[in-house]
Amino acid sequence: MPAPHTPQPPVTVRVFTQRLSATPRGARLARHLALNQLHAWGIPHGSDASDAVAVIVAELAANAVTHGRVPGRDFELRLSLPTGSIRVEVSDTRTEPHPRKPGDVRRPHLLDEHGRGLVLVEALADRWEVVERGDSPGKTVCAEVDLPGWPALVRMRGSGQWP
Numbered sequence: 001m002p003a004p005h006t007p008q009p010p011v012t013v014r015v016f017t018q019r020l021s022a023t024p025r026g027a028r029l030a031r032h033l034a035l036n037q038l039h040a041w042g043i044p045h046g047s048d049a050s051d052a053v054a055v056i057v058a059e060l061a062a063n064a065v066t067h068g069r070v071p072g073r074d075f076e077l078r079l080s081l082p083t084g085s086i087r088v089e090v091s092d093t094r095t096e097p098h099p100r101k102p103g104d105v106r107r108p109h110l111l112d113e114h115g116r117g118l119v120l121v122e123a124l125a126d127r128w129e130v131v132e133r134g135d136s137p138g139k140t141v142c143a144e145v146d147l148p149g150w151p152a153l154v155r156m157r158g159s160g161q162w163p
Contacts, residue, residue, distance in 0.1 A: 014041050016079040020061070022069040022092070027061035030077045030090070037079055038086065043147070052124040052145045053079075053086055059120050060090035060141050068092025068138070085126065085144045093138040 016037045020026035034057040038050050057077065064075040070093045078089040121128055125143035133140055 014079075014081045017076065018078075019074040019076050022065050022073060022075050024062075024065060026075065027058070027065045030061040030075075031058045034077065034079055034088070041081060043086070049086060049145050049147050053088060056088050056121050056124055056143050056145070057090070059118070060088065060143070063118075063141070064090050064092040068094040070094050081147070082144075085146050088125075088143045088145070089140050091133055091138055091140040093133075093136065095137050095139070 016033075018030070018033055020030050031054055035045060035050060035054055038053060039045055043050050061075065061077065068075065073093040075093070076089075076091040078087075078091070080087045080089075121141075121143055124145065126146045128141065128143040131140050131142060132138075
């Protein structure tokens with residue numbers, strides 16, 4: 001008698017993690033590193049997914065540096081390719097205040113100088129959430145951008161064309 005078929009959880013194909021200084025320079029570097037890593041994974045600069053991730057990383061890193069900064073502590077950027085999407089995670093070490101949750105983000109007034117970051121994340125990400133860091137104090141903002149052509153990327157990797 002054959003064993004019943006049980007669905008397998010998604011497999012992460014690639015992961016990139018980098019700790020960065022909680023400074024404006026660190027936030028800029030996070031965006032550049034993310035774009036270069038996506039390109040190395042076969043997601044070219046200028047593609048819809050790459051452009052969306054660039055904005056999401058820039059906004060989340062800027063928020064970590066501006067609102068989540070604890071003097072002397074870094075923030076962390078993590079990128080991964082779970083099946084069918086790109087997952088961005090930006091963690092900081094400040095426990096309060098938590099950013100708004102998905103669906104609770106309000107549009108800023110026209111002349112407001114701040115408050116557009118999570119509006120952009122909500123508009124560009126297919127899913128996003130805020131979670132507590134399990135291993136240390138702080139929080140992680142996670143965002144996912146669907147990658148419609150991911151089966152082709154997996155085929156490229158299997159054929160040896162993937163870096």
